[in-house]
Amino acid sequence: MSRTTFDEKIDVFQVIQKRQSVRKYEKGVQIPNEELEAILNAAAKAPSSWNLQHWRFLVITDEAKKKELLPIGYNQQQIVDCSAVIAVLGDVEADKEAESVYGEAVEKGLMPEKVKETLVGQIHGAYKNEGPFPRDEAVLNASLAAMQLMLAAKGKGYDTCPMGGFNRHAFVEAFKVPERFVPVMLLTLGKAQEEAHPSMRKPLSERVVYNSF
Numbered sequence: 435m436s437r438t439t440f441d442e443k444i445d446v447f448q449v450i451q452k453r454q455s456v457r458k459y460e461k462g463v464q465i466p467n468e469e470l471e472a473i474l475n476a477a478a479k480a481p482s483s484w485n486l487q488h489w490r491f492l493v494i495t496d497e498a499k500k501k502e503l504l505p506i507g508y509n510q511q512q513i514v515d516c517s518a519v520i521a522v523l524g525d526v527e528a529d530k531e532a533e534s535v536y537g538e539a540v541e542k543g544l545m546p547e548k549v550k551e552t553l554v555g556q557i558h559g560a561y562k563n564e565g566p567f568p569r570d571e572a573v574l575n576a577s578l579a580a581m582q583l584m585l586a587a588k589g590k591g592y593d594t595c596p597m598g599g600f601n602r603h604a605f606v607e608a609f610k611v612p613e614r615f616v617p618v619m620l621l622t623l624g625k626a627q628e629e630a631h632p633s634m635r636k637p638l639s640e641r642v643v644y645n646s647f
């Protein structure tokens with residue numbers, strides 16, 4: 435396994451600096467499938483609670499489907515101009531993945547069966563509790579993948595915009611999203627036609643507290 439050493443230069447900071455929410459895209463750009471899959475694979479490398487990989491990516495490239503999505507996304511033009519809209523969904527029944535995730539680890543000799551059984555039991559136990567836990571987990575973990583997707587896209591020379599402004603109920607209906615998944619956000623993905631509007635950030639002094647409030 436390769437290890438990163440402290441003197442290695444990784445241009446992740448550059449990618450982070452350059453990512454901005456782009457809302458004007460070149461129309462008619464098709465992203466080659468290998469590039470799209472490289473971006474999705476990078477997103478799926480995100481960490482997740484118990485490695486349950488709560489994200490699902492509904493990739494919308496079909497022009498008719500994008501048109502259908504337009505009013506659901508409150509007529510935000512970027513939906514139809516971009517190359518693909520990726521709906522990031524979160525799995526509210528992610529404990530159903532426990533058996534296969536840990537079964538594979540056992541098969542590959544990465545984990546003893548006994549440890550797997552303990553973990554799988556723990557996971558099902560956590561998901562049995564009433565309350566917001568499964569939904570919180572779905573949104574939390576899928577959001578990590580969404581962020582990673584945006585950075586991976588930028589690394590490949592594409593731009594994105596995260597969108598929370600859409601009618602979730604209408605989206606679920608129109609795209610036949612199974613009950614098991616909650617729509618977390620939409621990401622537009624494509625080639626920028628215009629730069630994003632500049633965005634400001636509060637100074638760290640207003641956002642960071644050391645040790646305790």
Ligand SMILES: Cc1cc2nc3c(=O)[nH]c(=O)nc-3n(C[C@H](O)[C@H](O)[C@H](O)COP(=O)(O)O)c2cc1C
Nearest residue numbers: 453454455456457595596597598599600619630633
């Ligand atoms: C959860 C979330 C929802 C957002 N929803 C929208 C949206 O519906 N439409 C839009 O144009 N931008 C949306 N944005 C983009 C923000 O406006 C943008 O990230 C912010 O202004 C900072 O700009 P920057 O991303 O270019 O740095 C959303 C961002 C996030 C994280």
